[in-house]
Amino acid sequence: MVRKNKVLVVGAGISGLAAAKNLNDSGYDVTILEAKDRIGGRLYTDRSLGVPLEVGANWIHDNNPERNPIMKIKEDLGLESHKCSLAGSVASFEVLDKEGNKIKVTNKELEKIEFRVGIFAYLAKYLRPSTSLEEIFNFVKKLGLLSFIKEEALFVLIQKIALEQADDPDKVSIEALFEQEEFANDEAVIGGYDQIAYYFEKELHNKIILNSPIQHINYEQDIIKVVSGNETYEANAVIVTASLGVLKKEIIKFIPELPIKKQQSIKKLGWGTLNKVMLKFTHKFWGDKDFIVVANKESKFHAWINEEPICKEPVIVATISGENAKKLENKSDEEVAQIALNELKAVYGDKVSELDSYFVSKWGLDPYVFGSYSTNKVGENNQLLRKNLSTPVNSKLFFAGEATSVKTAGYLQMALQSGLREAENIKKIYPN
Numbered sequence: 525m526v527r528k529n530k531v532l533v534v535g536a537g538i539s540g541l542a543a544a545k546n547l548n549d550s551g552y553d554v555t556i557l558e559a560k561d562r563i564g565g566r567l568y569t570d571r572s573l574g575v576p577l578e579v580g581a582n583w584i585h586d587n588n589p590e591r592n593p594i595m596k597i598k599e600d601l602g603l604e605s606h607k608c609s610l611a612g613s614v615a616s617f618e619v620l621d622k623e624g625n626k627i628k629v630t631n632k633e634l635e636k637i638e639f640r641v642g643i644f645a646y647l648a649k650y651l652r653p654s655t656s657l658e659e660i661f662n663f664v665k666k667l668g669l670l671s672f673i674k675e676e677a678l679f680v681l682i683q684k685i686a687l688e689q690a691d692d693p694d695k696v697s698i699e700a701l702f703e704q705e706e707f708a709n710d711e712a713v714i715g716g717y718d719q720i721a722y723y724f725e726k727e728l729h730n731k732i733i734l735n736s737p738i739q740h741i742n743y744e745q746d747i748i749k750v751v752s753g754n755e756t757y758e759a760n761a762v763i764v765t766a767s768l769g770v771l772k773k774e775i776i777k778f779i780p781e782l783p784i785k786k787q788q789s790i791k792k793l794g795w796g797t798l799n800k801v802m803l804k805f806t807h808k809f810w811g812d813k814d815f816i817v818v819a820n821k822e823s824k825f826h827a828w829i830n831e832e833p834i835c836k837e838p839v840i841v842a843t844i845s846g847e848n849a850k851k852l853e854n855k856s857d858e859e860v861a862q863i864a865l866n867e868l869k870a871v872y873g874d875k876v877s878e879l880d881s882y883f884v885s886k887w888g889l890d891p892y893v894f895g896s897y898s899t900n901k902v903g904e905n906n907q908l909l910r911k912n913l914s915t916p917v918n919s920k921l922f923f924a925g926e927a928t929s930v931k932t933a934g935y936l937q938m939a940l941q942s943g944l945r946e947a948e949n950i951k952k953i954y955p956n
């Protein structure tokens with residue numbers, strides 16, 4: 525059966541939903557084809573532990589509604605939230621050593637680190653742009669400019685920055701240090717971050733077809749043919765929002781092949797893995813800070829999210845990124861939960877209460893994501909690669925999604941804005 529549509533959007537993540545809503549509001553005939561049996565993509569709230577827990581995106585990074593459209597939607601919907609400041613203030617996190625003793629770190633010290641590393645990172649940006657996060661910290665350390673802070677504390681602070689980039693400190697470019705200047709305040713939506721995705725769904729009633737993984741996009745002729753199983757859909761324009769991980773794995777076959785520049789961008793852009801182990805206990809035994817970082821080089825999980833203020837139950841979430849995250853994906857959920865539990869016991873000893881239930885994410889194995897989000901890969905001109913990834917092909921094939929956001933990628937608001945960008949591009953080329 526052949527169905528006709530004017531614009532097809534591949535993927536019902538936040539970028540696809542935003543693009544489709546924009547086009548739908550402007551009177552375009554638009555359909556979203558989504559591989560999974562749900563919308564939201566990497567904005568995914570799990571409720572199997574009896575409380576809403578975020579498997580993917582956790583926070584609204586930057587809670588200024590003028591700058592951040594996600595925050596604006598949250599306000600318009602009147603959603604409750606928990607406020608914090610993850611960018612670096614000690615008000616939001618505490619550093620523990622491997623025995624669970626607090627390591628004192630002050631905001632003044634953090635500012636000093638930021639300033640000293642920042643100066644050298646700024647110089648390296650011009651003199652040696654292929655410098656990694658690990659190298660710049662080591663360099664400044666060797667100069668003796670970070671000796672005021674305990675070695676272990678410095679180690680986890682670097683891990684924390686790399687974690688935000690979903691990779692290891694030696695793989696992340698110093699570009700990462702210049703991206704988050706505006707991210708002073710964050711918020712977590714109470715009741716499930718996926719409420720933001722459902723806001724779009726309401727507006728797109730009957731225009732989303734779930735369980736429709738796309739295998740081929742043939743854009744040789746004026747009318748583009750998009751194939752999912754036995755179904756062929758037709759359109760004048762197609763917006764592809766599948767993750768960079770999906771594009772890297774060549775799950776979707778493009779006919780003809782994508783231009784070389786785009787293929788190179790897909791190949792060269794950094795793509796990270798960030799996973800979470802959510803542990804629900806019978807009683808809370810950890811402190812009240814939003815983030816707990818454990819300074820133990822041997823441990824797998826350096827940063828823990830205190831979910832209790834968000835989900836109102838004793839839940840703590842272990843996070844892991846880069847190579848360690850990929851390795852753990854080969855283990856069973858039970859084994860992974862046990863490793864996390866053992867690490868908590870090493871820190872909190874007898875205080876650890878009974879484990880009630882757990883949820884383990886494995887984003888790298890998700891067949892419609894294959895990882896977590898794009899990263900600033902060391903040694904690459906990431907902004908240029910992202911620009912090339914975002915460039916439309918033959919005025920017919922459009923690319924959106926977080927990895928196509930040129931200045932800064934990875935975050936939900938950038939994914940949303942990339943969807944709006946491509947909707948506007950289509951409106952210019954195909955005025956209604």
Ligand SMILES: Cc1cc2nc3c(=O)[nH]c(=O)nc-3n(C[C@H](O)[C@H](O)[C@H](O)COP(=O)(O)OP(=O)(O)OC[C@H]3O[C@@H](n4cnc5c(N)ncnc54)[C@H](O)[C@@H]3O)c2cc1C
Binds near residue numbers: 557
């Ligand atoms: C663990 C984790 C933590 C994160 N934390 C935060 C955070 O705290 N704050 C923040 O702002 N951001 C965070 N992010 C990033 C944020 O979730 C993403 O930037 C955003 O959700 C990406 O949206 P998208 O539309 O680009 O892609 P996606 O959400 O991946 O949407 C793409 C859609 O395409 C579908 N698809 C893929 N292949 C096909 C196919 N062949 N056919 C049809 N459909 C297909 C997918 O199923 C998916 O629904 C996090 C992400 C992860 C994984």
